[in-house]
Amino acid sequence: MKGLAGPAASARLVCLGAVLTAVGLLPWLSGRDPALTVLRARSAEQEGTAEALAAIRADLGLDAGPLAVLGRWVSGLLRGDLGTSWVSGTDVLPSVVSGLRVSLGLMGAAFAVAVLLACALVAPVLVRGRESAGAIAAMLASLPEFLLATVALLVCGVWLGRLPTSGWQGPAYVVLPAFALGVPAGGLLGRLVAEALPAVLDERWAELWRGAGVSRARVAAAALRRVLPPLVPQFGMAAVGLTGGAVAVETVFAVPGIGRTALGAATSQDLPLLQGCVLALLALGLAAGALAAIVRRRLLGPVLRDAGLTLPAPRSARTHPVIPLTLAAVLSAAIGWGLLRDPYTVDAKARLLPPDRAHPLGTDGLGRDVLARLGHGAAATVGTAAAVCALSLLVALVLGFLPGIAAGAADIANALPPVIVGILVAAAAGPGTGGAALAVALISWPPLAAHASALVQEVRASAFLTAQRAIGASRWWILTRHVLPSVAAPVTRHALLRLPGIALALASLGFLGLGAQPPTPEWGLLLEESRAYVERAPWAALAPAVALALLAGLAVSAASWSAGRAVPGRIRLCHSSRCRLARFRRAPRRLTALPTAAIRKEPFCENAERAAVREHPRITESAGR
Template sequence: MLTAALVCAIGLLPWLSRTDPALTVLKARSAERTPDPATLRAIRVELGLDEDPFRLLGKWLGGLLRGDAGRSWVSDTEVLPAVAQALGASLLLMAGAVVVAVLTAGATCARTLWLGSRRRLGGRGPGGTGSAVLAALPEFLVASVLASVVGVQLGWLPALGWYGPRWMILPALALGLPTGAILGRMLDDLLPSAFTEPWALAAAARGVPPASVARQALRRCAPGLLPNLALFVVGLTGGSVAVETLFDIPGLGRLTLRAALAQDLPVLQTGTLALVALAALAALLARFGVRRLTGPALRDGALHSLHRPTPPAPRVVPLVYGLLLATVIALGLPRGPLALNTTDRLQAPSWTHPFGTDALGRDVLARIAHGALSTLGTALAVSAAALLTGVLLGLLPRLSGPLVDTVNAVPSVLAALLVTGIAGSGPWTPALAVAVVAWSPLATHTSALLRQERATLHLTATRALGAGPWYLLRHELLPAVLPPVVRHALLRLPGIALGLAALGFLGLGAQPPSPEWGLLLAENQPYVERAPWAVLAPAAALTLLGALAVTAAGGARLPRRRPKQPTVTVRPADSGPAAPSAETARHAVLAPAPTDSR
């Protein structure tokens, strides 16, 4: 039903956007051709646009059932072969990006694995500064740097095209490095608890090799990350529009974007259905993997909780990042972001212009500072809305599961076009587009943690003592689920800011002369070789914001509840022992067994 609603919304996109699809198709076919009424009328008759849009959609669905997705409105070629070829290129790129992401995630949490397997973990927080910066890097910026430096200047690898395995390395690195850093920090958040479970303590006491303990710890934490890995896979396939555009890769993301901009409905609908099918397959494989890894423990309630009180994170590093970002904004606010001076075009950084000037002679520092207000405010608002929506829907996995699979298959670019068509263009259109898809990873993470927490021993004991559902939710489930999900939301904050920036980079967000950071990157991208500071300065500001959010995420935790003081009650001598409270049962289950001193 959700897929049908999505396909119907795409089929009605030209009519929802209140534009003439014949004019859009004519411009896509030939931008220089004059749109006279006779030509537009001929296109409407050719494509059947004069018919009812629902009837037109029904004809396409009927042909799809026969294995015919129709012909492209722009190129007049068969749709299915083009979509299959683009999907193959995207899947190959996704496979390479997943390999890079897994290796990056392993390098991110390698120190935790080494320390934990040797019982030297202590109270360190997850991740490091390097992974924080890497997780905050914009994919299109990484792609631009790799293409211009490694591909063009050094000539080590090809920078454009799609002709063999060597052409896959740079785009796979651009997609896999930030994704792997995020996955690595999420895994690093769970590993310390796994190393304190009874099986790990017993293995260390019996002299099991540390490598075996580390492998079992990874297996213990993997079920909580597999659903999010499935989301990353689908996102890498359909959401890598900017990377495919920069490297000139004929992938499904770029094909879908072009079809959406040209309102080529047969190609757009078929590509979206392919992404939805891929999302459903990835979710199914993730659920199967979770069941294989956890075995009957989910059914029997034999798991231990991975929730632990989060140690206070070091506050020096995020404080430094925050001071740097605040200093940049404070220095740039007194300057004029729109002041033009054509005699100072593309000037290098100096005392007069610390970050240099752009192609119109405008001060880059001033534009970054004034754009920070809208970029940071919008990113924080969207992150808060995504966190609230993700937690609420994640607590209802039967409702959110199919919805997540469908929403995750929609690239943010296509979501922006749909939102623009329904709500119209405006300053909040990019925020709505990103918010439509930003909640799904948080809902998936909430559902995965909730599923494991419900199968823990202490929750089974608390339920057996008579605790009701609301008590379990408030005192046991939410304290265990919310801290890692909040930290995950903070990890996603740079991604949301980068999503807004990517829409601006692709021309679907803020419009000139707005100083929004994504638009700054898009405007200065053609001058990256002549004036790299015009691109590196806003990219550094985005990276600084991401590093601040990621390093601060390590200390996100709920306030600790003060334990109630035990009350002494006088009972008759013949009465039995008092029933223990739920909190007592929790600690009794989690406490190690006493040793026999005899």
């Protein structure tokens, strides 16, 4: 691992420099004249004459060119100067610090809610050994923050009137935003711990402790200490994810945080303020990652710090095929039925109608059929998410063979939530489906690349690959017949599990107006359009929310079922000159051990047989016959 420190550090510096350069050149990356942007920001009615534009360029120093302005901006950063707002004409730094202070308070409260919820989800696993908490946690993690914020605002703020619904003036104003932001994060953390605990409790040391009469509380505490160190980096990524969710939550509750400030700066094209907000969010993400690394080292201690401690493979949940088939049938039926209807027909007389025979899911504020918009929105949401997921899978499989570069680039990508990257892309290229897909694709590959890199290293260290090299196997044969199949299958299942998260990220960008634009029937945009009348017509918001939940359940159950279907393969030994080695298929959970599988009764090469039996003594005696 020490040999990877150099490439990882170099890749980290290169990626950080690329991000800083992109942020510094944001006024020119937008494709619009920066002087005209400033003129429109200051006065929308003033005509953009050549004299006015020249005066603005001279005032802001834009006539020196992009490289000179970039150098001046970087030198200002070194002095702690973030520039001057194009809209208000004030310094950017005080606005960034004020928004960051508010967001830190909100994210701290949300993280406390997430930890409490995760403890509640993990408690049944520790006390009674139940594994159903993982399904509940997955359902909570699939809830969009913006939808949860809207429901919390409607129920607690409007119907009950117990809590304030906008602003930031005291502790009472923190409750609803922290709840909306912390519940999905708590579901994610609870799912990570709940899925890892059963395998840890089945380890040998836990059985010995229980047999020796150690109390259940001490065993549970030791199991938690065993589980937490490998999961702490995931906790850091969850903290960074709170930053992206805070943008939508701050928008719903009108909280003056750094996320809402960045979104407002992108909308008004106040690029210096947007640059300062993005830098603050990037620093916050890097600090969260560094803090997670420090906590992990402290939990491991000096003895296990460099031992590469990992968790055992979780017990594969036996999901009945009826579950994914039922979810797929329901979702496909709704989408297919909606595709047969017109999503753009406006009927002013049919506004906000409840579900009936003519409109099975009701109508929206313009009288359009909700079922039709839900069906046609699947192409914009699920189709785009599938394309982004496939692209991330390909990138991960390539970078899996370059672990140093992948690790360095992943540190920077993990520090930027999709919403922040979406704000940058929208500021440069304008809002749209393509920009939203690009933003999500830029930062969705690191978890898959880390998984692929770990599997590649494990496969390359396997003893049976050494035996194959010894008997004359070519590099291309080993790569295509053993390494890639061993890595691609589990990483593909991992990518399938991440499909709902990618769809939620695209929906979040659509909800914030950074993705698909009206009248496109995109699921996030449907939620945003129905937010104004959710009290009168909740079915318009429930339809895309339930569709996203069904998509999450389908991905989780299908991945669990496919993992349970994975069975050990066979060894085939032949004497052909074109096939001078044993063909192995990796066991689904142990790469370094070959399962005791039946061997086909065919003529085989004596050298290949001896190498295989020597490396894998558990092969049945039928190999010798």
